[in-house]
Amino acid sequence: MPKQQRVYELAQELEINKQELVSKINELDLGFSVNNYMTVLNPPEIDSIKAALGGKKAEAPRKKATKSSKKKSSKKAEEPAEEKVEAAPAAPVVRRRRKAATEEEESTEESTETEVEVVRPTVRRRRKVETADEVEESAEEPEVEAEAPEEVEAEEAPATEEPAAEEASVEEVAAEEAPAAEAEESADVAEPAEETEEVAAAAEEEAPAEEAPAAEEPAAEEPAAEAKSDAGEEAADGAETPAAPVAPPVRRPPPRNPKGGAKVLGRISESVLKDRLAAENKDFTPGPSRRPSGGGGSRSSSSRRRGRTKRVVEGSDLYGPKSRRSRRGASRGRSRGRAKKTQKTEITQAAEHKRVIRIEDVISVGDLAHSMGIKAAQVAMKLIESGMMATVNTTLDFETAALIADEFDYTVENVAFDIANFYDTNPDEEETLERRAPVVTVMGHVDHGKTSLLDAVRASSVTSGEAGGITQHIGAYMVETTAGMVTFLDTPGHEAFTALRARGAKATDIVVLVVAADDGVMPQTVEAINHARAAEVPIIVAINKIDKPGANPDRVKTALTEYNLIPEEWGGSTLFVEVSALEKLNIDGLLEAISLQAELQELKARPDRDAQGIVIEAELDIGRGPVATVLVQRGTLNRGDILVSGRYYGRVRTMHNDRAQTIDKAGPSQPVEITGLSGIPEAGEPFFVVTEERDAKRITENVAEQRRKEVMASRAKESAGSLEDLSAMIARGEMKTLKVILKGDVQGSVEAIKEAFGKLGNDEVRTKIIHTGVGGITENDVNLAASSDAGAVIVGFNVRPDNRAAEVAEKYGVQILTHSIIYDAIEQVRGILEGLLSPIVQEKVLGHAEVRETFSAPKIGTIAGVYVTDGIVRRNARARLLRGERVIYESTVGSLRRFKDDAKEVKTGFECGLSIENYNDIKVGDVVEVFELEEVKATFD
Numbered sequence: 001m002p003k004q005q006r007v008y009e010l011a012q013e014l015e016i017n018k019q020e021l022v023s024k025i026n027e028l029d030l031g032f033s034v035n036n037y038m039t040v041l042n043p044p045e046i047d048s049i050k051a052a053l054g055g056k057k058a059e060a061p062r063k064k065a066t067k068s069s070k071k072k073s074s075k076k077a078e079e080p081a082e083e084k085v086e087a088a089p090a091a092p093v094v095r096r097r098r099k100a101a102t103e104e105e106e107s108t109e110e111s112t113e114t115e116v117e118v119v120r121p122t123v124r125r126r127r128k129v130e131t132a133d134e135v136e137e138s139a140e141e142p143e144v145e146a147e148a149p150e151e152v153e154a155e156e157a158p159a160t161e162e163p164a165a166e167e168a169s170v171e172e173v174a175a176e177e178a179p180a181a182e183a184e185e186s187a188d189v190a191e192p193a194e195e196t197e198e199v200a201a202a203a204e205e206e207a208p209a210e211e212a213p214a215a216e217e218p219a220a221e222e223p224a225a226e227a228k229s230d231a232g233e234e235a236a237d238g239a240e241t242p243a244a245p246v247a248p249p250v251r252r253p254p255p256r257n258p259k260g261g262a263k264v265l266g267r268i269s270e271s272v273l274k275d276r277l278a279a280e281n282k283d284f285t286p287g288p289s290r291r292p293s294g295g296g297g298s299r300s301s302s303s304r305r306r307g308r309t310k311r312v313v314e315g316s317d318l319y320g321p322k323s324r325r326s327r328r329g330a331s332r333g334r335s336r337g338r339a340k341k342t343q344k345t346e347i348t349q350a351a352e353h354k355r356v357i358r359i360e361d362v363i364s365v366g367d368l369a370h371s372m373g374i375k376a377a378q379v380a381m382k383l384i385e386s387g388m389m390a391t392v393n394t395t396l397d398f399e400t401a402a403l404i405a406d407e408f409d410y411t412v413e414n415v416a417f418d419i420a421n422f423y424d425t426n427p428d429e430e431e432t433l434e435r436r437a438p439v440v441t442v443m444g445h446v447d448h449g450k451t452s453l454l455d456a457v458r459a460s461s462v463t464s465g466e467a468g469g470i471t472q473h474i475g476a477y478m479v480e481t482t483a484g485m486v487t488f489l490d491t492p493g494h495e496a497f498t499a500l501r502a503r504g505a506k507a508t509d510i511v512v513l514v515v516a517a518d519d520g521v522m523p524q525t526v527e528a529i530n531h532a533r534a535a536e537v538p539i540i541v542a543i544n545k546i547d548k549p550g551a552n553p554d555r556v557k558t559a560l561t562e563y564n565l566i567p568e569e570w571g572g573s574t575l576f577v578e579v580s581a582l583e584k585l586n587i588d589g590l591l592e593a594i595s596l597q598a599e600l601q602e603l604k605a606r607p608d609r610d611a612q613g614i615v616i617e618a619e620l621d622i623g624r625g626p627v628a629t630v631l632v633q634r635g636t637l638n639r640g641d642i643l644v645s646g647r648y649y650g651r652v653r654t655m656h657n658d659r660a661q662t663i664d665k666a667g668p669s670q671p672v673e674i675t676g677l678s679g680i681p682e683a684g685e686p687f688f689v690v691t692e693e694r695d696a697k698r699i700t701e702n703v704a705e706q707r708r709k710e711v712m713a714s715r716a717k718e719s720a721g722s723l724e725d726l727s728a729m730i731a732r733g734e735m736k737t738l739k740v741i742l743k744g745d746v747q748g749s750v751e752a753i754k755e756a757f758g759k760l761g762n763d764e765v766r767t768k769i770i771h772t773g774v775g776g777i778t779e780n781d782v783n784l785a786a787s788s789d790a791g792a793v794i795v796g797f798n799v800r801p802d803n804r805a806a807e808v809a810e811k812y813g814v815q816i817l818t819h820s821i822i823y824d825a826i827e828q829v830r831g832i833l834e835g836l837l838s839p840i841v842q843e844k845v846l847g848h849a850e851v852r853e854t855f856s857a858p859k860i861g862t863i864a865g866v867y868v869t870d871g872i873v874r875r876n877a878r879a880r881l882l883r884g885e886r887v888i889y890e891s892t893v894g895s896l897r898r899f900k901d902d903a904k905e906v907k908t909g910f911e912c913g914l915s916i917e918n919y920n921d922i923k924v925g926d927v928v929e930v931f932e933l934e935e936v937k938a939t940f941d
């Protein structure tokens, strides 16, 4: 079944360079184009690319030959294709190499296909490695020089001064760049090519495809060097045309490891090498079999270069007459020089393990380049090619760094500490899951009977009798009901629940909302509903105290409908149970409802795995040290396990259940009290088990460091002002609304402020009241604000936060705004919202200047002599050039001068000279309009 492929995948399949394939696809005019090598290709597109590339093989060379011949004299243009090919390219190459003698470092850089100017340095460097032999070789081919393209001569004047074409140069370029593998057919020619392959590689990397002379020359040279052997071979190929060998000029070797390709320190001549090996009693056998392989999975530098070379050659097959691989192989066999070259490159190439860059999540372009021993500009260029603007300081994430590094044959490894490596957040396989007990939290208004209900439930446990009444001594316990086990978090009130949630922990499956039948829905009832809703935990309503004379369950039900808690009998989906904690009436009904709700939720966990869970509470016991009540959520916790929680860890020394019985293991949903930890973890802190103590140590050290940074960051945040943070969050699109928790001294003012807040805002920003209440600002309010997805602000009217609330607010960076005048409260919230509105960008015209004359200045370009007709003209201000009513160009005022002096601004009635940044076509009569952009704070008015 045909499937989609990305360009680079197709390139791999075709064994050509991915960048090159991008260029090819776009050049081929197939009716579609690709942006980069990550572009996805459909099967038909893949087919047409393959077909086009295959079909192009004969045409491409001809086209190139024609193109190249056009650049030459008309006389040359008339020559047969082969001849043109032979002649044209050779000379330029030779010349370039001459030039190259003066430069060295630049050639180590890899260039992109568009970096035309880089070609020269690369080529120049070749000069350095020339040998007398090579010069001789070039001399043997006078036609090469004679037919050098004119453009090249013009461009590279110095080159012409030095005659010298070296056969090796010709050869190596041919071998690498041209399908002219034919060059290799001539053994004596091929050998030098191998020797200088490294140089060739450098040149290839730098040679831009677009630069016709550069790209074509080497390719064309090749036929020149090997024309004799080629002829026969091409004929044998049948379909091949004489022009075919020229095709490679179009190709360009893929940009590859600049290090390897560039660090050419010199060349060892074959004879010297032979002598040296002989002196060491070593044999010298040319060919690939003698090449050090690098062994195992690690590619040696030479093999890497081979790979690169191979890709280039194979890619050119698309244009060439037949697979070059075999010929290439054959030529390798004859290429004794390769052995020498391999040895040489091993010296300059980093070992495979050194080609791994270790980063901690991110790395800057500069550092990445440094790690690879290349220039930052090269990395930046690669990024730009991939569509990402970058500078040396740009920070790259791991994925991007890995992608770019791969371009240079480096691997990036992320060595940042990641707790996810130890704390498994992946769900367990469905078939490993087993039903677990629901974990229930009881919440409700003060005195509505939470504690009494928990007592009643505990007493109802079928096992309570044998324990002589449960000596409940930990913050959670399990009750065995006729419908199965139920775990209760014994945390009457919201504290623990919200504290857990503020830490991002979710320990509860079901909330039992206790509402006294005689008292009805009260502020904390509503608060409890909001907490449960925020935590997305289903609610079961327990209407308590039905034994009381004034009990009116229906009134409670009616009141709760306002909060969308509608009993089933009224068409809703909330389970309501009428109970009496005091009289222990219908406790079973409550437990049944819990079991039913649990069943609906299909609560399951895998028991046979390392335990994970949550700390319910912890304290320091004088005799036992840190004691923690933990709830196992998945897996089984065993005595002796190494448990990690936040900054602390330790082996579980003792383990007790809710009845103070010593136990050895605890499964899912089971609360246990443990000792053995190195400190007191916070409530809501997750825990997990690791197998190695050293891992536990590393994790806790990292967490401690992380927490330390968080504290510092939150301090910095406080000084910066939380309101700005909220604004920034909204500005970044992280917050669509300003969430508000509103507390007041009396219901009337709370209602009034709530209504006023509701009217604030517009389509862009608005408030969302997530909770209102009468009374002081409590820790619960702060926890609710902190646990809101995008943070919330607490507004207190005539009320203050208690000490604990203020402390927690500081800890979590929750903003509390207190007021005693309603108007002030409204205005402050309006101000916050307005701050969240995107500012309006306005244009302010500063002045106009008329162009009276123009002249050009070196380095600056066109200078306009202008007269300021109104306002002022300011240097660096934005400017647009007007011709009549038309805006010709918009940019900035570049230089601004009065007579010979630079001026900052010039006022009405004065003349001055100015330039428009990046624009020279200024004409007399044009008007320069100078303006600036200013951001105006948006308001609701």
Ligand SMILES: Nc1nc2c(ncn2[C@@H]2O[C@H](COP(=O)(O)OP(=O)(O)OP(=O)(O)O)[C@@H](O)[C@H]2O)c(=O)[nH]1
Pocket (backbone or CB within 6 Å): 444, 445, 446, 447, 448, 449, 450, 451, 452, 453, 492, 493, 544, 545, 546, 547, 548, 579, 580, 581, 582, 583
């Ligand atoms: N008549 C009657 N009284 C009850 C019932 N449940 C609890 N009470 C009484 O209501 C009062 C408060 O009960 P608690 O269980 O302490 O209520 P709470 O919600 O835990 O109170 P806080 O812990 O202060 O939030 C006590 O005097 C209980 O005896 C009940 O079902 N019927």
